[in-house]
Amino acid sequence: MMRFWMKALVGLALALGGMGTAHAAWWQAQTRHFTVYSEGNDEKLRGFAERLEKFDFLLRRLTGVATPEAGSPVKVYLLSSEAKVKALARNPNIAGYYTTSERTAYAFLSRGGKDSKFDMGAEEVLFHEYTHHFMLHHFPAAYPTWYVEGFAEFFSVVKFPKDGSIQFAHVPMARVPGLVLGQPYPLKQLFARDTEGLSLRDGDRYYGTAWLLTHYYFQQKNARTAEMTRYLRDLAGGVPDIQPDRYFDGGLDALEKDLKAYMRHRLNISVLTPKEMVIGEIAISPVDPAQGALLEDELRLIHRPPAEELPGIATTIRTEAAQYPGSAYAQALLAEAEWAVEQKEAALAAADRAIAIDPQSARAYAVRANVLLERAQDSDAEGDWKAALTSIVRANRADTEDPVPLALFYRYHAMRGGKMPDLGYDGLYKAFTLLPQNPNYRFNMAQAMAFRGEYEAASILLDPIAFSPHGSGMRDAALKMKAQYEARGEKKAAAKPGVGPAGNPAPAS
Known part of the structure; x- marks a missing residue:
């Protein structure tokens, strides 16, 4: 079974005015792939962190990803509480909820469980979204919407028995009413x-059918497996004018008939035993008091708040940070808040206070660089440009795995004009890979490639956004x-002596 998984997926590589008290007792669990913050009991936190690491191991094992995460x-x-989650998500x-800031990927959910087996619990949402995160990191390509969502649905429902194993390929019960009562969505x-414009009822049928087809693909080993693998590989590889009917014996109608027959049978689950898993250390510790007091405010600040909410968030952070004048974290967060509300001198002052406390505060140096870059752009004085660059370099030295200083380095050279040095491209590329x-990093990297005349690579890089399941x-x-x-690439190719535009090969039959 494991060999099949690796073979089948080898082609993928081608490709809140106030959220409540700010002084709750916060703990953190540090694992290889996650930092988990929790209000409350550390034993519940440890169990949750362990489940996350097991889930990450499951994805890596079944997709053959062996490289460490960058x-x-x-x-x-x-x-x-769920109320905090809904308020923060504004939904x-x-x-x-899962998303990214300019510095990290993050998710938030409540500690409580779900009310009914037919509800989609917070952990299922997290596993669904983390699967998207994993796929985008390791297998970015132009996959069809149904497969992107079916892949995430397939892994969203996992169980962790007391024997330490992990069970997967369970039926997502939240999709059962739409799938069974409403019938599968027509293939x-x-x-x-894509999923845009679907009603609630059709949305459940769409996601349920996407899950069912993915389950059929992964859990069976027959001629359909090879057909699906070839179809997905060609799609991810950019084969033009793909006609799905041509990939499946009997066309999509025959595939749909097989899928409905598959649904009527008992569906198998799969298991990874504890002996197969390597989880690593989980370190539990209390969160620093200053960070605990400001943690939810930081979430509100980074979670793209509406402009009208920013002044209130900044005011709250000012009040809290004033209680922790010796905390580099508090002063760096205050600097970010002041920058967000365009209080540039206050941002610079707070950043300098953070650096005085901790000369290795990458976040503070990044805010300082933003302020000085803007000042240099206005003055065009060599001293101001040099001061901005110094802050960027120090931010990068303080944390070489922080994408923000790397992106700032590219921005510095772009703002100065002239030929972009290779180091500028290298910095942006590393920010993107992190x-x-x-x-935004994907867009910027695509634009940088286009500037260098690498039009085909730039176009491919945009595929995960251009073919996102959700309209935006x-x-x-x-x-x-x-x-x-693509048009510029064709024009460039046509301009070469003796070289005409590439033709469109017919899809494999």
Whole structure:
């Protein structure tokens, strides 16, 4: 079974005005791939952190990813109530949330369980979203929406028996009503569309059918497996004019008939035993009092608050930070808050206080660099440019795995104009590789490649955004940029003597 997984997936590589008291007792669990913050009992925290690491191991084992993760661990915040989660997400229907800031990937959810087996619990949401995170990090490509979501749904429901094993390929019960009562979503429509504009009922059918087809693909070993692998590999590889009907014996109608027959049978689950898992150390410790007092305020600040909420957040952080004048963390966070509300001199002063306390405060140096870059742009004085560059270099030396100083280094050279040095491209590339889930770094890297005339690579880099399952302005922009880069690439190829534009090979039959 494990050999099949690795063979089947080898082609993937181608490719809150106030959130409550700020003084709750916070603990943290540090693992290889996660930093988990929790309000409350450390034993519950340890169990949750262990489940996260087991889940990460499951994904790596089944996809053949053996390389260590680059960059910072994903930060996960276990909040004391669902009300806090909904307020922070600004959505009353949210049980958990995953996204990225400019510095890290993070998620937040509540410590409580779900009310019914037909609900989608917070952990299921986290596992679903972390699977997206994992796929985007290791297998970024233009996969179809149904597969992106089906892949995440397949791994969203896992169980952790007392024997230490991990069970996966369970039925996501939250999708059962739509899948069984409403019938599977028609495959021709599933293959042809994304999730945008679906009603709640059709959304459940769509996600449920995507899960079922992925389950069929992963848990069976037959001719359909080879057909699906070839289809996904060609799609990820950019084969043009793909017609799904041509990939499956009897077309999508025959595949749909097989899928419905598969649904009527008892579906198998799979198990990884404790002997197969290597989890690593889990270190539990209390959170520093200053960080504990400001942690939820930091979440509010980084979670893209509306402009009208920023002054209130900054005011709260000022009040809290004043109680911890000796904390570099508090002063660096205050500097970020002041910068967010365009209080530049106050931001610089807070950053300097943080650096005086901790000369290795990368976050403080990054704020200092932002202020000085803006000052240098206004004055164009060599001394101001030099001061900004010095802060960027010191930020990078303080934390070589922080993408922010690396991106600032590229921005510094872009602002100064002239030919971008190779070191500037290298810095942006490392920032992107540390956090490829962040769409801004992906956009910037694509633009940098285009500036260098690498139009095909720039276009491919945009695929995960351009073919995202969910509509957005960013997806529209990525599609537009892809079209521009592809046109420029064709023009560049046509301009070479004796070389014409590439043809469109027919898809494999």
